């Protein structure tokens with residue numbers, strides 16, 4: 001499809017895509033070296049059981065911290081066209097606004113997935129080298145797979161917000177303020193309510209849904225490796241709750257679906273507003 | 281699908297931005313084989329109209345059709361119409377070639393078209409440079425290259441001469457004339473008639489969002505009135521003799537010359553001879569088209585005037601607004617003295633332009649895009 005080819009060229013002929021990869025790679029490497037540091041501090045001989053690998057869980061937490069970059073990349077890829085006024089040319093050369101919208105959302109998904117992959121690869125590499133305990137390959141791969149999907153979805157959300165707002169600074173503010181501050185505030189408000197049903201709503205916020213999706217499998221895997229007399233019953237779920245701040249978190253799959261619904265909302269808004277906007 | 285005619289039809293199109301009525305029921309058509317000029321002062325709605333034609337701005341009322349369909353239904357629009365719009369953007373860190381490769385991919389033309397387009401606008405050498413470092417004129421050329429990529433049948437250009445050097449302007453003029461000569465259509469906007477006078481065949485003049493004139497440039501030119509300037513030792517006697525000979529539109533210029541309107545040069549000379557007034561200097565002066573244009577669009581900033589009727593005469597024959605036309609004027613009859621005529625008549629002369637912003641009305645070659 002012409003529009004997609006054009007968007008690919010557009011994305012890879014500016015610095016943005018690799019400029020954002022630098023912090024992603026560095027942060028992921030640093031964060032996953034910690035499992036190794038932890039092993040060095042604790043005298044492994046003191047613990048009666050073999051310590052399980054921390055890599056899947058540390059990688060999942062790293063991915064949750066870094067997913068904002070996927071959203072930012074999607075936002076800039078879409079809304080940058082308004083900032084540089086290239087949207088005029090884009091609409092003049094493409095076969096319709098719908099084609100442009102579709103191509104931009106797909107590119108944002110691909111860019112998000114790429115970021116998720118690079119973050120996973122960089123983190124895993126360092127983690128495998130630094131840590132004595134080796135992870136179960138399946139645990140690690142599931143973490144990476146879910147992480148890549150969540151990154152792709154956040155890329156689409158970013159692009160959707162960018163196209164819906166039609167202004168790069170405005171769209172970035174919306175995405176960053178929501179992800180870095182807004183959702184925390186809403187979560188705290190929900191968790192402070194007396195009703196458990198209201199507490200559970202925190203799992204339906206997009207940021208939390210993505211976090212829960214990524215963290216659930218490695219947290220369960222980690223909990224299983226610890227004998228239940230040490231960890232207690234239902235340790236996996238408690239760990240997810242502790243790590244994400246969500247009460248009674250839904251399953252990984254349900255959380256992915258929740259994030260997908262939010263993504264669809266962003267896409268709908270983008271389609272509505274970008275189809276109507278006057279380009280002056 | 282579209283009909284392939286190469287025609288643009290704008291039908292009663294209007295656009296409001298909140299409380300601002302940018303375009304008010306504008307209608308015109310652009311025909312293949314000619315260059316159509318779209319003229320109007322700043323803020324008269326040119327850019328808004330062109331953007332409505334190109335599907336970038338949604339009209340409040342009316343419609344614009346290209347080849348019989350709205351822009352959005354052209355299918356592969358860049359293969360039908362290429363456009364260079366005012367302040368069209370580029371990503372500053374993308375190179376010229378990459379900018380065009382992005383466009384080529386969207387249009388669906390092979391990458392060879394990119395180098396061809398770069399060459400044809402004279403940017404081959406700058407192809408690998410980032411657009412952020414380009415001059416205004418280079419950006420205009422790059423925008424034109426993008427417009428040409430799809431080998432379109434119609435070109436729409438909004439103030440394309442902005443930033444172009446004389447050579448570039450001359451090249452553009454030749455290019456557009458050649459483009460139209462192939463039976464294709466060109467719509468080009470400008471706020472200066474002189475700028476496009478050498479290029480266009482048809483003109484559409486708009487003022488405050490209304491059509492003030494639509495027709496051929498020749499017709500507009502034919503409506504010009506000439507006046508005869510006479511230098512003589514006894515202007516009063518000559519004026520008296522002229523008025524006896526039924527020549528009544530006589531004014532005295534600040535330098536003492538008489539300005540006679542409505543009589544041929546020969547008649548003035550013969551009358552002077554009969555009256556025994558020696559003549560030191562006798563010249564015929566034609567109104568510049570720019571003054572016609574100014575008069576057509578005057579009142580844009582005066583407020584409160586009714587819209588002009590299409591093809592109708594311009595309102596008011598007072599001195600044109602703008603720099604270089606300061607008082608005293610007083611070289612013409614008061615407003616309304618002329619009966620309405622078709623095509624519109626330029627008004628009488630104001631004092632000659634003083635600021636140099638407008639071309640002198642007398643002597644020299646006609647103003648053009650690059651020659652001065």
Ligand SMILES: Nc1ncnc2c1ncn2[C@@H]1O[C@H](COP(=O)(O)OP(=O)(O)OP(=O)(O)O)[C@@H](O)[C@H]1O
Nearest residue numbers: 280297300302321322323324325326327328329471
């Ligand atoms: N996005 C917008 N929002 C509000 N008003 C606008 C917008 N775009 C244009 N206008 C107004 O519409 C009117 C027509 O503007 P337009 O840009 O079409 O004029 P123009 O003929 O192209 O002028 P110029 O010769 O300066 O380029 C102006 O009054 C302008 O202020």
Ligand SMILES: [Mg+2]
Nearest residue numbers: 326327328366
């Ligand atoms: Mg304009």
